[in-house]
Amino acid sequence: MPAAPKTLRLSPFWIGLSLVTGFYLLFIVGMLGTTASYSSPDRLLHALDSREIRYAIMLSLATCTVSALLSLLVSVPVGYLLSRGRFPGKAALDAALDIPIVLPPMVVGLCLLILFQTPFGQIVERAVPFTYTVYGVVLAQFIIGVAFAIRTMHGTFDHLSSRPEDVAMTLGCSRGQAVWLVTLPAARRGMFAAASIAWARSLGEFGPILVFAGATRMKTEVLPTSVWLELSVGNLEAAVAVSMLMVGLAMVVLIGVRLAGERV
Template sequence: MKTVLDTPVRGWRDRIFSAAAFFFVSVFVIFVLMLIITDIFYVDKKAVATVLTSKFIRHALWMSVWTSCVTTLIALLFAVPMGYSLSRFRFPGHILVDAIVDLPIVFPPLVAGLTLLVFFSQTGLGRWIQDDLGLVFVFQPKGIVLCQFVTSASFAIRSAKTAFDDVDRRYENVALTLGCTQFGSFRRVCLPLAKNGIIAGGILTWSRAFGLFGPLMILVGSFRGRTEVLSTTIYLEQSIGNLEVALAIALLLIFVALIAVTCIRLVGGSTLAKL
C-alpha cells in the first residue's frame, strides 16, 4: 500500500495502523460500487434507450441541473458573508444564530417542504409574497430552487465559516497595516485563503440540491415538462410500475452527479480532493 504523505521508516505497528485505516476506505468504496454495479447489471437496455430518448426525462435532467446550479450560486452568495460574519464577529446571541444556521441540516427534508407549503398557503406574509409580489413558489419551478436552498444552504454556510475560521487573523491585520480597508483585506487575503473550503461547501450544496426529493413532492409536485426533476421522475416511474425505467433514470442521476463532482474536484485542486 502506498501512502500519500512522506513517512519515515515504518515498523509493523505502523503498517497495521495504515491497513486498518485503509480497510474502512475499502469496505465503504466497495459497498457503494457494488450498489451501482448491481443497478448496471439489472437495468434493461430498452429502458436505457427510453430514458435517453424521452424528451420529458431530458427536461427533468435539465431542470435538475439548472435548479441545483442556481441554488448553489444563491447559497454561496449567502454563505460567504454569513460565514465571514459568524467567524469574525461576536454579537449577543451568536451561539443561537450559529445553531439556527445548522438547523436545516437536521430538518427531515419532508418537514422543510411541509413548512414551506404552510408558510405560503396559510400565513399573511406568505400569501403577500405570492399574491401581491407575484413571486409564486407553490407548484412552480421557482419552488424547486427554494426547496433546494432551504435544505442545502446550511452546508455552504457551515463550510464557509469553517474555512474563514482557518484563516489566521494576523494575515488580515497585516493587510490593514499595508493599506487595505477591512473589505480590502477580506477580498485580497481572507477570501482567497478560504477559497477551497467555500468551493467544498458549494459541492456539498449542489450534491444535496441535485438529489433532493421529499420537499419537492410537497411544495411543487412533479408535473411532466414543468416541475419534474430526475429524483421525482424516479419516484413517479416506480410508482406506476416502471421499475426498469426508474432504475435507468437513477443511473443517469448517479453518472451526472459523479461527473460533476469529479470535475469540480479536479478544477478545485488538491485540497478539495481531501474533503
C-alpha cells in the same frame, strides 16, 4: 539517517478496522454495480430519450445551478460572520443554522407550504409565485443546500488566518476591502467546494420539492421526481436510467471537490 517509513503492523485491531471499512466499501460498490448492470446501456439511454425526462434533466441542471449560486451568495457572508465574529449568542446562531440539515426533508417542504399560506407568504406569492412552481423548486433546494454551504464556508474561513486581513487594513483597506481583496481570493477553493456541495445536495433533493413544488410533469419535475414517478408506474428501467445519470453527476461533483480540496 532517514526515518524508516511507517507501516501499519498487522494486529487484530487494524485487521478489524480494515474489515469494517472493506465491508462498507463493498456494500457501496455492490449497490451501485448491480444497479448499473440492471439493464443494457442502450436501453438505459433510450429510456432517457423521453421528452419528460429530458425536461427533468434540464430543469434539474438549471435549478441546481441557481440554488448553488444563491447558496454561495448567502454562505460566504454567514460563514465569515460565524468564523470571525465574536458576539453574544453565536453558539445558538451556529446551532440554528443547522436546523435545515437535521429537519426531516418532508417537514421542510411542509413548513414552506404553510409559510406561503400566511398573509406574509401571500404577499410574496403575489410578487413571485413559489408554491407549485419552478421558483418553489429552487427555494426548496436552496433551503437545504445553503445550510451545507454555510458549514463549508465556516470551515474554510476558520482555516484561513486573519493576519493577512489585519495587515491589509494597516495598509489602507477597510474591513470589506480586506476581505474582498485578500481573503476571498484565498477562499476560492472553499467557495467552489461550498457551491459544489450545495449543487449536489440540490440535485438529490426530493421531499421538500414534492410537498412544496409538486410533481407535475413538464413543470416542476426534477430528476428525483422522475425516479419516483417512473417507479410509481412500474417503469423500473427509466427509474434506473435516471438514477444512474444522477450517480454520474454526483461522482463528477465528488471528484471535482476532492481535486479542488487537494490543491488548497
